[in-house]
Amino acid sequence: MMTEALLKNRGIRRRDFARFLAGAGGAALIEASGLPRPRPAPLPETPEFPNEAFWSNVRKQFLMPPDLAVMNAANLCPSSAPVLEALYAATRDVDQDPSFNNREKMTEGKERTRKLLAAFLGVTPEEIVITRNTSESNNLVSSGIELKPQDEVIIFSDNHPSNHLAWTEKARRFGFTVRVVDQVNPHPGDEYYIDAFTKQMNARTKVLAFTHLTSTAGDLLPARELCRIARERGILSMVDGAQSFGLMNVDLSDMQPDFYSGSAHKWPCGPKETGMLFINKRAHSMVWPSIYSAYPGATGISKSFERFGQRDEPAIIAFGEALQFQTRIGRKLIEERARTLAQMLMTELKKVDGVKLWTHPDSGRSAAVVTFFPANLDPKKLSAVLYEKDRIAGATREGADRPGLRFSPHIYNSPPEVERIVAAIKRYVATGV
Numbered sequence: 001m002m003t004e005a006l007l008k009n010r011g012i013r014r015r016d017f018a019r020f021l022a023g024a025g026g027a028a029l030i031e032a033s034g035l036p037r038p039r040p041a042p043l044p045e046t047p048e049f050p051n052e053a054f055w056s057n058v059r060k061q062f063l064m065p066p067d068l069a070v071m072n073a074a075n076l077c078p079s080s081a082p083v084l085e086a087l088y089a090a091t092r093d094v095d096q097d098p099s100f101n102n103r104e105k106m107t108e109g110k111e112r113t114r115k116l117l118a119a120f121l122g123v124t125p126e127e128i129v130i131t132r133n134t135s136e137s138n139n140l141v142s143s144g145i146e147l148k149p150q151d152e153v154i155i156f157s158d159n160h161p162s163n164h165l166a167w168t169e170k171a172r173r174f175g176f177t178v179r180v181v182d183q184v185n186p187h188p189g190d191e192y193y194i195d196a197f198t199k200q201m202n203a204r205t206k207v208l209a210f211t212h213l214t215s216t217a218g219d220l221l222p223a224r225e226l227c228r229i230a231r232e233r234g235i236l237s238m239v240d241g242a243q244s245f246g247l248m249n250v251d252l253s254d255m256q257p258d259f260y261s262g263s264a265h266k267w268p269c270g271p272k273e274t275g276m277l278f279i280n281k282r283a284h285s286m287v288w289p290s291i292y293s294a295y296p297g298a299t300g301i302s303k304s305f306e307r308f309g310q311r312d313e314p315a316i317i318a319f320g321e322a323l324q325f326q327t328r329i330g331r332k333l334i335e336e337r338a339r340t341l342a343q344m345l346m347t348e349l350k351k352v353d354g355v356k357l358w359t360h361p362d363s364g365r366s367a368a369v370v371t372f373f374p375a376n377l378d379p380k381k382l383s384a385v386l387y388e389k390d391r392i393a394g395a396t397r398e399g400a401d402r403p404g405l406r407f408s409p410h411i412y413n414s415p416p417e418v419e420r421i422v423a424a425i426k427r428y429v430a431t432g433v
Protein backbone atom coordinates (compact mmCIF):
# COMPACT_ATOMS: atom_id res chain seq x y z
CA MET A 1 0.00 0.00 0.00
CA MET A 2 1.16 3.49 -0.76
CA THR A 3 0.82 4.66 2.86
CA GLU A 4 2.84 1.75 4.15
CA ALA A 5 5.57 2.37 1.60
CA LEU A 6 5.71 6.03 2.51
CA LEU A 7 5.92 5.30 6.19
CA LYS A 8 8.66 2.76 5.61
CA ASN A 9 10.65 5.17 3.44
CA ARG A 10 10.55 7.81 6.08
CA GLY A 11 11.45 5.36 8.82
CA ILE A 12 8.16 5.74 10.63
CA ARG A 13 6.65 2.67 12.13
CA ARG A 14 3.00 1.78 11.96
CA ARG A 15 2.91 1.32 15.71
CA ASP A 16 3.66 5.05 16.19
CA PHE A 17 0.17 5.87 15.01
CA ALA A 18 -1.37 3.17 17.18
CA ARG A 19 0.58 4.51 20.16
CA PHE A 20 -0.53 8.03 19.37
CA LEU A 21 -4.17 6.97 19.23
CA ALA A 22 -3.88 4.97 22.43
CA GLY A 23 -2.46 8.01 24.19
CA ALA A 24 -5.17 10.37 22.98
CA GLY A 25 -6.76 10.67 26.45
CA GLY A 26 -5.16 11.70 29.71
CA ALA A 27 -5.75 14.23 32.44
CA ALA A 28 -3.53 16.97 30.98
CA LEU A 29 -5.42 16.73 27.72
CA ILE A 30 -8.75 17.03 29.47
CA GLU A 31 -7.66 20.19 31.27
CA ALA A 32 -6.19 21.81 28.19
CA SER A 33 -9.12 20.97 25.93
CA GLY A 34 -11.64 22.37 28.37
CA LEU A 35 -13.58 19.12 28.63
CA PRO A 36 -15.71 18.90 31.74
CA ARG A 37 -14.20 17.68 34.96
CA PRO A 38 -14.58 15.09 36.22
CA ARG A 39 -14.02 13.58 32.83
CA PRO A 40 -17.00 11.43 31.77
CA ALA A 41 -16.50 7.77 32.55
CA PRO A 42 -15.95 5.79 29.35
CA LEU A 43 -19.18 4.71 27.77
CA PRO A 44 -20.12 1.25 29.09
CA GLU A 45 -20.82 -1.54 26.66
CA THR A 46 -24.34 -1.36 25.26
CA PRO A 47 -26.54 -3.72 27.28
CA GLU A 48 -28.86 -6.14 25.55
CA PHE A 49 -31.85 -4.06 26.62
CA PRO A 50 -30.64 -0.46 26.93
CA ASN A 51 -32.55 1.50 29.56
CA GLU A 52 -32.66 5.22 30.43
CA ALA A 53 -29.60 4.77 32.70
CA PHE A 54 -27.62 3.72 29.61
CA TRP A 55 -28.87 6.69 27.59
CA SER A 56 -28.03 8.98 30.47
CA ASN A 57 -24.43 7.69 30.27
CA VAL A 58 -24.47 8.46 26.54
CA ARG A 59 -25.63 11.99 27.31
CA LYS A 60 -22.76 12.43 29.77
CA GLN A 61 -20.31 12.01 26.89
CA PHE A 62 -21.46 15.41 25.56
CA LEU A 63 -20.67 18.88 26.85
CA MET A 64 -24.14 20.44 26.93
CA PRO A 65 -25.18 21.41 30.45
CA PRO A 66 -27.80 18.97 31.81
CA ASP A 67 -30.60 21.59 31.75
CA LEU A 68 -30.15 22.41 28.04
CA ALA A 69 -32.26 20.33 25.65
CA VAL A 70 -30.52 20.50 22.27
CA MET A 71 -32.71 18.92 19.62
CA ASN A 72 -31.17 20.20 16.42
CA ALA A 73 -29.25 17.24 14.97
CA ALA A 74 -30.55 18.02 11.47
CA ASN A 75 -28.47 21.18 11.59
CA LEU A 76 -25.41 20.66 13.81
CA CYS A 77 -24.58 18.07 16.44
CA PRO A 78 -22.22 18.33 19.38
CA SER A 79 -19.23 15.99 19.39
CA SER A 80 -18.76 13.38 22.10
CA ALA A 81 -15.82 13.52 24.54
CA PRO A 82 -13.82 10.82 22.67
CA VAL A 83 -14.17 12.83 19.44
CA LEU A 84 -13.07 16.08 21.09
CA GLU A 85 -10.15 14.27 22.71
CA ALA A 86 -9.03 12.74 19.43
CA LEU A 87 -9.30 16.13 17.70
CA TYR A 88 -7.32 17.88 20.39
CA ALA A 89 -4.70 15.13 20.73
CA ALA A 90 -3.97 15.03 17.01
CA THR A 91 -3.88 18.84 16.71
CA ARG A 92 -1.53 19.08 19.68
CA ASP A 93 0.66 16.32 18.26
CA VAL A 94 1.07 18.12 14.92
CA ASP A 95 1.68 21.47 16.57
CA GLN A 96 4.26 20.08 18.97
CA ASP A 97 6.19 18.42 16.19
CA PRO A 98 5.26 19.87 12.78
CA SER A 99 8.06 17.98 11.00
CA PHE A 100 7.17 15.96 7.91
CA ASN A 101 8.38 12.86 9.71
CA ASN A 102 5.87 13.32 12.48
CA ARG A 103 3.02 14.48 10.25
CA GLU A 104 3.32 11.40 8.05
CA LYS A 105 1.39 9.37 10.59
CA MET A 106 -1.55 11.73 10.10
CA THR A 107 -1.81 10.35 6.58
CA GLU A 108 -2.27 6.95 8.08
CA GLY A 109 -4.96 8.40 10.34
CA LYS A 110 -6.78 9.78 7.30
CA GLU A 111 -6.69 6.38 5.58
CA ARG A 112 -7.94 4.73 8.76
CA THR A 113 -10.98 7.02 8.70
CA ARG A 114 -11.57 6.10 5.06
CA LYS A 115 -11.64 2.42 6.05
CA LEU A 116 -13.98 3.15 8.96
CA LEU A 117 -16.29 5.09 6.64
CA ALA A 118 -16.34 2.23 4.16
CA ALA A 119 -17.18 -0.30 6.89
CA PHE A 120 -19.83 2.07 8.33
CA LEU A 121 -21.59 2.34 4.98
CA GLY A 122 -21.07 -1.21 3.69
CA VAL A 123 -18.79 -0.25 0.77
CA THR A 124 -15.05 -0.29 0.00
CA PRO A 125 -12.38 2.32 0.92
CA GLU A 126 -11.68 2.64 -2.81
CA GLU A 127 -15.11 4.27 -3.15
CA ILE A 128 -14.76 6.87 -0.37
CA VAL A 129 -13.75 10.52 -0.72
CA ILE A 130 -13.29 12.54 2.48
CA THR A 131 -14.64 16.05 1.91
CA ARG A 132 -15.50 19.18 3.91
CA ASN A 133 -19.25 18.63 4.08
CA THR A 134 -22.34 17.52 2.15
CA SER A 135 -22.41 20.81 0.23
CA GLU A 136 -18.96 20.16 -1.15
CA SER A 137 -19.72 16.50 -1.86
CA ASN A 138 -22.90 17.38 -3.77
CA ASN A 139 -21.09 20.04 -5.79
CA LEU A 140 -18.21 17.70 -6.61
CA VAL A 141 -20.81 15.52 -8.30
CA SER A 142 -22.74 18.25 -10.15
CA SER A 143 -19.47 19.81 -11.34
CA GLY A 144 -17.80 16.49 -12.10
CA ILE A 145 -20.30 14.85 -14.45
CA GLU A 146 -19.88 16.02 -18.01
CA LEU A 147 -23.31 17.21 -19.14
CA LYS A 148 -24.16 18.59 -22.57
CA PRO A 149 -27.07 20.81 -23.74
CA GLN A 150 -29.12 17.79 -24.85
CA ASP A 151 -28.85 16.14 -21.40
CA GLU A 152 -31.38 16.22 -18.56
CA VAL A 153 -31.13 15.99 -14.79
CA ILE A 154 -34.04 15.21 -12.46
CA ILE A 155 -34.06 16.78 -9.01
CA PHE A 156 -36.49 16.96 -6.06
CA SER A 157 -38.02 20.32 -5.11
CA ASP A 158 -37.10 19.78 -1.45
CA ASN A 159 -33.39 19.26 -2.14
CA HIS A 160 -30.99 21.45 -0.18
CA PRO A 161 -29.51 24.39 -2.19
CA SER A 162 -26.26 22.40 -2.56
CA ASN A 163 -28.29 19.88 -4.54
CA HIS A 164 -30.87 22.22 -6.09
CA LEU A 165 -29.36 25.62 -6.75
CA ALA A 166 -26.11 23.85 -7.70
CA TRP A 167 -27.87 21.95 -10.49
CA THR A 168 -29.96 24.88 -11.73
CA GLU A 169 -26.94 27.23 -11.83
CA LYS A 170 -24.75 24.66 -13.60
CA ALA A 171 -27.60 24.07 -16.05
CA ARG A 172 -27.50 27.82 -16.86
CA ARG A 173 -23.78 27.56 -17.48
CA PHE A 174 -23.60 24.29 -19.42
CA GLY A 175 -27.01 24.33 -21.09
CA PHE A 176 -28.48 21.05 -19.84
CA THR A 177 -32.10 20.84 -18.63
CA VAL A 178 -33.25 20.35 -15.05
CA ARG A 179 -36.62 18.73 -14.38
CA VAL A 180 -38.08 19.12 -10.89
CA VAL A 181 -40.34 16.65 -9.06
CA ASP A 182 -42.40 18.59 -6.52
CA GLN A 183 -42.70 17.64 -2.89
CA VAL A 184 -46.25 16.89 -1.76
CA ASN A 185 -47.32 17.48 1.83
CA PRO A 186 -48.19 15.34 3.68
CA HIS A 187 -45.84 12.69 2.26
CA PRO A 188 -48.08 10.77 -0.18
CA GLY A 189 -46.15 7.47 0.12
CA ASP A 190 -43.34 5.71 -1.73
CA GLU A 191 -45.46 4.70 -4.71
CA TYR A 192 -46.33 8.30 -5.43
CA TYR A 193 -42.69 9.37 -5.61
CA ILE A 194 -41.55 6.30 -7.54
CA ASP A 195 -44.19 7.13 -10.12
CA ALA A 196 -43.48 10.89 -10.13
CA PHE A 197 -39.72 10.44 -10.64
CA THR A 198 -40.14 7.67 -13.21
CA LYS A 199 -42.51 9.82 -15.27
CA GLN A 200 -39.80 12.47 -15.63
CA MET A 201 -37.24 9.99 -17.02
CA ASN A 202 -36.53 9.75 -20.72
CA ALA A 203 -33.69 8.84 -23.09
CA ARG A 204 -31.97 12.18 -22.35
CA THR A 205 -31.92 11.76 -18.57
CA LYS A 206 -28.39 11.42 -17.25
CA VAL A 207 -28.74 12.05 -13.50
CA LEU A 208 -31.35 11.64 -10.77
CA ALA A 209 -30.43 13.72 -7.69
CA PHE A 210 -32.67 13.55 -4.61
CA THR A 211 -32.55 13.69 -0.83
CA HIS A 212 -32.80 10.54 1.27
CA LEU A 213 -34.41 12.30 4.25
CA THR A 214 -35.39 15.94 3.80
CA SER A 215 -34.52 18.70 6.22
CA THR A 216 -37.76 20.57 5.45
CA ALA A 217 -40.61 18.19 6.30
CA GLY A 218 -38.50 15.21 7.37
CA ASP A 219 -39.73 13.18 4.37
CA LEU A 220 -38.07 9.82 3.76
CA LEU A 221 -37.73 8.95 0.08
CA PRO A 222 -37.59 5.38 -1.29
CA ALA A 223 -33.87 5.59 -2.06
CA ARG A 224 -33.28 1.93 -2.84
CA GLU A 225 -36.14 1.78 -5.34
CA LEU A 226 -35.28 5.07 -7.00
CA CYS A 227 -31.62 4.04 -7.37
CA ARG A 228 -32.68 0.73 -8.88
CA ILE A 229 -34.99 2.39 -11.39
CA ALA A 230 -32.25 4.87 -12.36
CA ARG A 231 -29.66 2.09 -12.67
CA GLU A 232 -31.91 0.02 -14.95
CA ARG A 233 -32.21 3.02 -17.27
CA GLY A 234 -28.50 3.87 -17.29
CA ILE A 235 -29.13 7.03 -15.20
CA LEU A 236 -26.64 8.05 -12.49
CA SER A 237 -28.25 8.30 -9.04
CA MET A 238 -27.10 10.81 -6.48
CA VAL A 239 -28.48 10.56 -2.95
CA ASP A 240 -28.01 13.45 -0.54
CA GLY A 241 -27.55 11.66 2.77
CA ALA A 242 -26.99 14.70 5.01
CA GLN A 243 -30.00 13.72 7.11
CA SER A 244 -29.64 9.95 7.02
CA PHE A 245 -25.87 9.47 7.50
CA GLY A 246 -25.32 8.77 11.21
CA LEU A 247 -29.06 8.66 11.96
CA MET A 248 -30.26 5.71 9.93
CA ASN A 249 -28.53 2.36 9.71
CA VAL A 250 -27.69 3.11 6.07
CA ASP A 251 -26.20 0.25 4.03
CA LEU A 252 -25.05 1.51 0.65
CA SER A 253 -24.44 -2.02 -0.60
CA ASP A 254 -28.21 -2.41 -0.36
CA MET A 255 -29.25 1.07 -1.56
CA GLN A 256 -26.71 0.99 -4.42
CA PRO A 257 -26.59 4.67 -5.35
CA ASP A 258 -23.88 5.97 -7.66
CA PHE A 259 -23.18 8.83 -5.25
CA TYR A 260 -24.06 9.35 -1.58
CA SER A 261 -23.02 12.40 0.42
CA GLY A 262 -22.94 13.29 4.12
CA SER A 263 -21.52 15.57 6.81
CA ALA A 264 -19.68 14.47 9.95
CA HIS A 265 -21.00 17.43 11.97
CA LYS A 266 -24.63 16.40 11.70
CA TRP A 267 -25.97 13.03 12.90
CA PRO A 268 -22.55 11.29 13.17
CA CYS A 269 -21.62 13.84 15.91
CA GLY A 270 -18.19 14.26 14.36
CA PRO A 271 -15.96 17.33 14.08
CA LYS A 272 -17.08 20.40 12.15
CA GLU A 273 -16.32 20.82 8.48
CA THR A 274 -15.66 17.21 7.63
CA GLY A 275 -17.79 15.14 5.32
CA MET A 276 -17.83 12.30 2.86
CA LEU A 277 -18.75 11.31 -0.66
CA PHE A 278 -19.29 7.74 -1.76
CA ILE A 279 -18.65 7.15 -5.45
CA ASN A 280 -19.74 3.74 -6.63
CA LYS A 281 -16.99 1.87 -8.54
CA ARG A 282 -19.18 1.70 -11.61
CA ALA A 283 -19.31 5.53 -11.73
CA HIS A 284 -15.57 6.18 -11.26
CA SER A 285 -14.99 6.69 -14.95
CA MET A 286 -18.00 9.01 -15.29
CA VAL A 287 -16.93 11.81 -12.98
CA TRP A 288 -14.10 14.32 -13.26
CA PRO A 289 -12.24 15.72 -10.25
CA SER A 290 -12.95 19.42 -9.63
CA ILE A 291 -9.82 20.12 -7.63
CA TYR A 292 -6.26 19.30 -8.65
CA SER A 293 -3.72 19.84 -5.92
CA ALA A 294 -1.30 17.94 -3.70
CA TYR A 295 -1.81 15.30 -0.99
CA PRO A 296 -4.27 12.88 -2.64
CA GLY A 297 -5.89 9.99 -0.81
CA ALA A 298 -4.08 6.66 -0.90
CA THR A 299 -6.56 4.36 -2.52
CA GLY A 300 -9.18 4.01 -5.28
CA ILE A 301 -11.03 7.13 -6.41
CA SER A 302 -9.40 9.24 -3.67
CA LYS A 303 -6.07 9.04 -5.53
CA SER A 304 -7.45 11.27 -8.28
CA PHE A 305 -10.56 12.84 -6.75
CA GLU A 306 -9.23 13.81 -3.32
CA ARG A 307 -6.29 16.01 -4.26
CA PHE A 308 -7.48 18.74 -1.92
CA GLY A 309 -4.14 20.19 -0.74
CA GLN A 310 -3.40 20.57 2.96
CA ARG A 311 -6.14 19.02 5.09
CA ASP A 312 -7.20 19.29 8.70
CA GLU A 313 -6.09 15.73 9.36
CA PRO A 314 -6.81 15.89 13.10
CA ALA A 315 -10.47 16.59 12.22
CA ILE A 316 -10.48 13.69 9.78
CA ILE A 317 -9.01 11.42 12.46
CA ALA A 318 -11.67 12.61 14.91
CA PHE A 319 -14.31 11.82 12.23
CA GLY A 320 -13.15 8.19 12.47
CA GLU A 321 -13.51 8.35 16.23
CA ALA A 322 -17.12 9.56 15.83
CA LEU A 323 -17.90 6.58 13.60
CA GLN A 324 -16.41 4.23 16.16
CA PHE A 325 -18.38 5.88 18.95
CA GLN A 326 -21.63 5.26 17.06
CA THR A 327 -20.60 1.73 16.14
CA ARG A 328 -19.89 0.98 19.82
CA ILE A 329 -23.40 2.12 20.78
CA GLY A 330 -24.95 0.24 17.86
CA ARG A 331 -26.18 1.75 14.60
CA LYS A 332 -29.57 0.05 14.67
CA LEU A 333 -30.09 1.12 18.24
CA ILE A 334 -29.25 4.75 17.43
CA GLU A 335 -31.84 4.83 14.70
CA GLU A 336 -34.43 3.19 16.96
CA ARG A 337 -33.74 5.65 19.79
CA ALA A 338 -34.00 8.75 17.60
CA ARG A 339 -37.15 7.41 15.94
CA THR A 340 -38.75 6.58 19.30
CA LEU A 341 -38.17 10.12 20.57
CA ALA A 342 -39.45 11.59 17.30
CA GLN A 343 -42.59 9.42 17.49
CA MET A 344 -43.20 10.58 21.07
CA LEU A 345 -42.82 14.17 19.96
CA MET A 346 -45.21 13.79 17.02
CA THR A 347 -47.83 11.93 19.08
CA GLU A 348 -47.84 14.64 21.73
CA LEU A 349 -47.68 17.58 19.30
CA LYS A 350 -50.73 16.26 17.45
CA LYS A 351 -52.70 16.69 20.69
CA VAL A 352 -51.89 20.41 20.94
CA ASP A 353 -54.74 22.55 19.59
CA GLY A 354 -53.89 24.22 16.30
CA VAL A 355 -50.48 22.60 15.81
CA LYS A 356 -49.99 21.41 12.24
CA LEU A 357 -47.44 18.64 11.69
CA TRP A 358 -45.61 18.84 8.37
CA THR A 359 -43.89 15.51 9.03
CA HIS A 360 -45.78 12.28 8.32
CA PRO A 361 -45.67 10.07 11.43
CA ASP A 362 -45.65 6.82 9.42
CA SER A 363 -42.23 5.23 10.01
CA GLY A 364 -41.87 4.47 6.29
CA ARG A 365 -42.30 8.16 5.43
CA SER A 366 -40.17 9.86 8.09
CA ALA A 367 -37.38 9.13 10.59
CA ALA A 368 -36.35 11.68 13.23
CA VAL A 369 -36.67 15.12 11.62
CA VAL A 370 -39.93 16.64 12.89
CA THR A 371 -41.35 19.94 11.64
CA PHE A 372 -44.63 21.64 12.51
CA PHE A 373 -46.48 24.95 12.51
CA PRO A 374 -47.04 26.09 16.10
CA ALA A 375 -50.72 27.09 15.95
CA ASN A 376 -51.26 30.79 16.67
CA LEU A 377 -47.60 31.51 17.42
CA ASP A 378 -44.89 33.22 15.46
CA PRO A 379 -42.23 30.50 14.95
CA LYS A 380 -39.29 32.87 15.37
CA LYS A 381 -40.59 34.39 18.58
CA LEU A 382 -41.51 30.98 19.95
CA SER A 383 -38.08 29.60 19.16
CA ALA A 384 -36.41 32.55 20.92
CA VAL A 385 -38.49 32.22 24.04
CA LEU A 386 -38.01 28.45 24.14
CA TYR A 387 -34.28 28.97 24.14
CA GLU A 388 -34.12 31.91 26.55
CA LYS A 389 -36.73 30.85 29.09
CA ASP A 390 -37.02 27.09 28.70
CA ARG A 391 -33.48 26.11 27.66
CA ILE A 392 -34.72 24.29 24.54
CA ALA A 393 -32.76 24.59 21.28
CA GLY A 394 -34.42 23.67 17.99
CA ALA A 395 -34.53 25.30 14.55
CA THR A 396 -37.02 27.54 12.74
CA ARG A 397 -38.20 27.68 9.17
CA GLU A 398 -39.37 31.05 7.96
CA GLY A 399 -41.30 32.11 4.88
CA ALA A 400 -44.60 30.95 3.45
CA ASP A 401 -43.63 27.39 2.56
CA ARG A 402 -44.27 25.05 5.50
CA PRO A 403 -43.02 27.50 8.12
CA GLY A 404 -42.56 26.56 11.75
CA LEU A 405 -40.23 24.79 14.12
CA ARG A 406 -38.04 21.77 13.62
CA PHE A 407 -36.87 19.37 16.30
CA SER A 408 -34.53 16.51 15.48
CA PRO A 409 -33.89 14.26 18.49
CA HIS A 410 -30.74 12.18 18.81
CA ILE A 411 -28.91 9.86 21.22
CA TYR A 412 -28.19 12.63 23.75
CA ASN A 413 -31.91 13.47 24.13
CA SER A 414 -34.41 11.84 26.45
CA PRO A 415 -38.17 11.31 26.92
CA PRO A 416 -38.31 13.95 29.71
CA GLU A 417 -36.82 16.47 27.27
CA VAL A 418 -39.55 15.65 24.74
CA GLU A 419 -42.15 16.10 27.48
CA ARG A 420 -40.60 19.44 28.43
CA ILE A 421 -40.73 20.66 24.84
CA VAL A 422 -44.38 19.70 24.37
CA ALA A 423 -45.39 21.15 27.75
CA ALA A 424 -43.69 24.46 26.91
CA ILE A 425 -45.36 24.65 23.49
CA LYS A 426 -48.78 23.89 25.03
CA ARG A 427 -48.22 26.63 27.59
CA TYR A 428 -47.26 29.22 24.96
CA VAL A 429 -50.14 28.24 22.68
CA ALA A 430 -52.45 28.96 25.63
CA THR A 431 -50.76 32.17 26.84
CA GLY A 432 -49.00 33.56 23.74
CA VAL A 433 -45.34 34.55 23.63
Ligand SMILES: Cc1ncc(COP(=O)(O)O)c(C=O)c1O
Pocket (backbone or CB within 6 Å): 074, 075, 133, 134, 135, 136, 159, 160, 162, 211, 213, 214, 215, 240, 242, 243, 263
Ligand atom coordinates in the same frame (compact mmCIF):
# COMPACT_ATOMS: atom_id res chain seq x y z
C1 LIG B 1 -30.40 17.57 2.97
C2 LIG B 1 -29.21 18.44 3.19
N1 LIG B 1 -28.23 18.46 2.27
C3 LIG B 1 -27.13 19.20 2.42
C4 LIG B 1 -26.95 19.98 3.55
C5 LIG B 1 -25.70 20.79 3.69
O1 LIG B 1 -24.93 20.30 4.73
P1 LIG B 1 -23.57 21.03 5.08
O2 LIG B 1 -23.92 22.42 5.51
O3 LIG B 1 -23.00 20.21 6.17
O4 LIG B 1 -22.74 21.03 3.85
C6 LIG B 1 -27.96 20.01 4.53
C7 LIG B 1 -27.83 20.86 5.71
O5 LIG B 1 -28.71 21.02 6.52
C8 LIG B 1 -29.10 19.21 4.35
O6 LIG B 1 -30.09 19.18 5.24
